[in-house]
Amino acid sequence: MINIAILGFGTVGSGVYAVLQKNAGLIARRAGQEIRVKRVLVLEVTENPELFTSSIDDILNDPEITMAAEAIGGVKAAYPYVKALLASGRSVVTSNKELVATHGAELLALAKEKGVAFLFEASVGGGMPLITPMCQSLLANQVEEVYGIVNGTTNYMLTRMSRENMDFAAALREAQQLGYAETKDPSDDVDGPDACRKIAILASLAFGKQVHTQNIPTRGIRGLEPFDLRAAARLGCAVKLIAWARQTETGPAVGVEPMLVPLENQLAGVEDVFNGVLVRGDMVGNVFFYGRGAGKLPTASAIAADLVLAAQQGAAVHNSIFWEPSPALPAPLTSGEPATYYVRVKGLAASMLPGLYGPGELVADDGGQAAYLAENITPKKLYEAARQVKALGGSVQMELRRLEQ
Amino acid sequence: MINIAILGFGTVGSGVYAVLQKNAGLIARRAGQEIRVKRVLVLEVTENPELFTSSIDDILNDPEITMAAEAIGGVKAAYPYVKALLASGRSVVTSNKELVATHGAELLALAKEKGVAFLFEASVGGGMPLITPMCQSLLANQVEEVYGIVNGTTNYMLTRMSRENMDFAAALREAQQLGYAETKDPSDDVDGPDACRKIAILASLAFGKQVHTQNIPTRGIRGLEPFDLRAAARLGCAVKLIAWARQTETGPAVGVEPMLVPLENQLAGVEDVFNGVLVRGDMVGNVFFYGRGAGKLPTASAIAADLVLAAQQGAAVHNSIFWEPSPALPAPLTSGEPATYYVRVKGLAASMLPGLYGPGELVADDGGQAAYLAENITPKKLYEAARQVKALGGSVQMELRRLEQ
Structure with a gap:
């Protein structure tokens, strides 16, 4: 039996708890052992003090707890907690893209040093398998390119703008009403920072070196008009917010930008809140992953898989899922190609x-x-x-x- | 260092050799150790007798060889050789769908008993990651349904018939000229047996019990006319040969048949020789895998990944990649649903x-x-x-x- 802690009990944290309960039997069979949630870290304990705690020390000082799923979000509390957990010899899995994009190299190195795993399948593409297949199933490949749709909110908006001839403001209002976009400040989605963090993670994995978000030219979908979507359709294209990274002749190039996507491309068919990512390996050619990029249970399903992967492979997982630290560059990772x-x-x-x-x-x-x-x-x-x-x-x-x- | 043997040196076997040579450095890094091809089994040795041998005993009696990649094809020689290798405590990986669909349950049980791995990612979808992500990345899910395009030859033919208004015979001739379909007897592809074996494997994995090919109602694309493809287009559909398996209220149902696929479905966009498979998990919803379903290097890339997986997880891999034996049923696995x-x-x-x-x-x-x-x-x-x-x-x-x- 593996005793784990969940840090945070919002959408993701409670989803992890729910998935581990609901499919406990099959998870135990496939993991080769039971996974039990021993403690859940919350800001304030209002029920079940055996399970819930507001003190990270209750987790750090419990020798039975050997792994944790971080679901706090942001970096303020998540970063020191994850660091402390890894330093104490516990594997940590997370869906926190900001944490991974910002502190990934450091946390990976720490995990390796301590002989444990730091995994983050759920940080890109929600429940859709992507990081593990890209790093492990395609391990015999040099990844030459990885690109796709990694932000469900903007993809929903673009789908609505294109299907209903809706303008940006109306599509944003709808996305906010549905809870896909933040009401207070939707810029993390619509201006690209969310997609930027995700492609920073994929690019770091593909190139083996930390790619810093500040080196990624990032543009969101603000300013797009129905006029553009209609013109694109006449050109046999959809407009999608594409996060991309590829090896060019002059080195790695990475970006986030709205692009014309020819309808023949698998990405053109990715609609609503779905995500889709193409990976080009030198042996396998193009492979494509598609699924629900967010959501409580899908994300939790990926976190559960990472817990098992951490238990199975331990620090050896970082032979394939890893990148080295690297300083931020003075210039953006643009490509001068025509x-x-x-x-x-x-x-x-x-x-x-x-x-x-x-x-x-x-x-x-x-x-x-x-x-x-x-x-x-x-x-x-x-x-x-x-x-x-x-x-x-x-x-x-x-x-x-x-x-x- | 892991010393392996390759059985067979046709397209797949020589591809495995080529991939392990070409990307030796990165494979060694990601595997945590070097993978070296020590022997290659061929029918007749014409060069390099240090490497090539025509005797399986040279492999079975070599204690340095701890794993094998089977690339002979068919079951006649492959079955006894794979059995002997597993029985001797060696992990075996293969792309041989006939072997896996026919003897999978027995070989999986034997591998488990001997504490080794029997893996076959490349048997469905060529280089496209599917079996490992479905069984490991989605391990927190009950797989409710798996369906898709798993035969590249017929998909190429259907693409040509639909785009060029070509009839079945002309599309078949073209597929034969390009080497996609057998010239002597193309029925394995066009009448569905190839797709039937592949869905038997996926269904066995999804349901945890051997699904026998003879219980799978199978129909190929013979008899389809351009008339049908034009009519389908008017209905907003493509015609695709779909292999499917799902849990119904009355139990598992499995089939291979040409179907109308609405253009909104990701599968409608799978063209030419590509493969695409949708997996529906109870937690994650639909995820979709897409890639080149065949070909020397893509297939070899999947075999290389399986070698590393076998080395990393050993018999523990069969906690998630496994099915129990089960007798063939008296009736086909049809569904009576409207x-x-x-x-x-x-x-x-x-x-x-x-x-x-x-x-x-x-x-x-x-x-x-x-x-x-x-x-x-x-x-x-x-x-x-x-x-x-x-x-x-x-x-x-x-x-x-x-x-x-």
């Missing part, structure tokens, strides 16, 4: 766009604004063109790179 | 179809034959209607169940 870009320009005659952006295709022109698909243009040339648009009295409203398959 | 069916009927006025099939929609009628979408009809009623069609001088040319999401 690509096809959609640009929407206001206050300038559409006829001027080919001259500014080079060869391409006029996609839409409603008099007030025009959309142009510029082919094979470098980011540098794109920047140059935007400067000229401004000098001519116009303004670039939107730029969307087209995903190449 | 569904929506597409039927194509020849030699009967289209106007008679609603009377025979009940409520539904006339989809197409070219005078010679008509297609009807019968709603909410039981297999029993469908069979009854087909009998009546025949009695009235007509004939049912095709029946396609519609996949419900």
Whole structure:
């Protein structure tokens, strides 16, 4: 029997408790031993003091507890608690992407040093298996690229904007009403920081070195208009917020940005709050993972699997799930490679766009604004063109790179 | 260091050798130790007798060899060799779906008894991670349903038939020219036995008991006409060969059949030789795996991962990847549940179809034959209607169940 502690009893923490209760029999069989929740850390104990405690020391001083699931969120309390647990020789699993993206290298090294596991399958893609298959099932592969839809809230909004011709504000209101987006400040989702943390984790795993969020150029979906989604549809594309990381000739490049996704790509079919991630390995080619990117029970299901993986493999799990520390870089991890870009320009005659952006295709022109698909243009040339648009009295409203398959 | 033997040196066997050479460094790092191919079993040794041997005894009597990758195919030689290797206390991994579907329960029990692993990730979906994520990453889930496209050859043919309005014979010729289908006898692919073996494996894993191929109603894509694919498109569906297994109220049901797949379903976007499988867990909901279902290096990449899994977990892997033996059943594992069916009927006025099939929609009628979408009809009623069609001088040319999401 493994005695564990759950830190936090909000949506995720109570979900872990529920899953471990509900499917206790099959989890015990597949884990080879029973997993029992001995203590749950909460801010204030209002019931069952045998189970609940508000003191981390009750967990740290209990030699029966050998593992913990961190479900507090944020880094303020989670970081010192997780550190203390690992330092005390206990494995820790978490869905806390901020913690992993920020302190991952340090916590992984600490786990390895102490002979325990620090795992975080649920931090990206919720219940959808991704990190373990990418690192273990594809271990014979060099991961050349990993990209996809990792934020369910913005994907829900884009789905609504595209299907119902809804504008950004209306889609955001709906997402807030449904509890997908924060009411007070939805910027973590809509402006990309959430997706940025997730791709930082995937990129760090793929490249084997800490990728810092501050080095990842990040743009969310604010500013997108139904005009853009209609124009994209005419080009045989969906608009999706894509988090991506790949090896380029000049080194790793990572980003978060809304992109044109050709309908043939599996990612174009990822709708509503679902997540989908493509991993390209040098031996296997493209593989694709898809599932519910969030939610109480799906996330808890991934945490339960990590508990078992930690019990089975211990610190050996970090032969495959690991990255080295690395300082933040002075410059963002951009790529200078040419690509096809959609640009929407206001206050300038559409006829001027080919001259500014080079060869391409006029996609839409409603008099007030025009959309142009510029082919094979470098980011540098794109920047140059935007400067000229401004000098001519116009303004670039939107730029969307087209995903190449 | 782990010394392994490879049995067979055809496409798969030489692929395993190539992957273990090419990515030796990263595999060693992630496995925690080097994996070295010490012997390769071939029918006739023509070079390098230090490596190649035609005698299984050279492998069985070599105490340094602790694992083997079986890549002979079929069961005639593979079955006794794998049995002997497991009996001698060596882990075995394989991509041999016939071996696993036929002798899986026995070989799994033998591996467990001997304290070693018998693994077969590559037997379904080639290099795409599926079996390990389904059994380990989703271990906190009761798998309620698993279904998908597991035969690349027929999926390639259906893609061509649908995109190019090609008939079955022409699509088959093309698949044969490209080496996707056997030239001599393509029936293993086109009539469903290959998909049947693969779903037998997935169903056995999901239900924990041996599901026998002879209990799986299996129908391939022979008889499908461009007429059907066009009619399906009008209904917002693709036609795909679906292998499926699910828990119904009356017990497990399993099948292989061409189906109407609504375009919203992830499976509709699986084209060419790719595979895609949906797994529904009671906690996580739907997750979807997609990748190249066959091919030398993708398959070898999955075999390499299994070698490492066997080394890491040993017999403990069979807490999660396992099924019990179970006798073949006297009756097929059908489901009597009602569904929506597409039927194509020849030699009967289209106007008679609603009377025979009940409520539904006339989809197409070219005078010679008509297609009807019968709603909410039981297999029993469908069979009854087909009998009546025949009695009235007509004939049912095709029946396609519609996949419900």
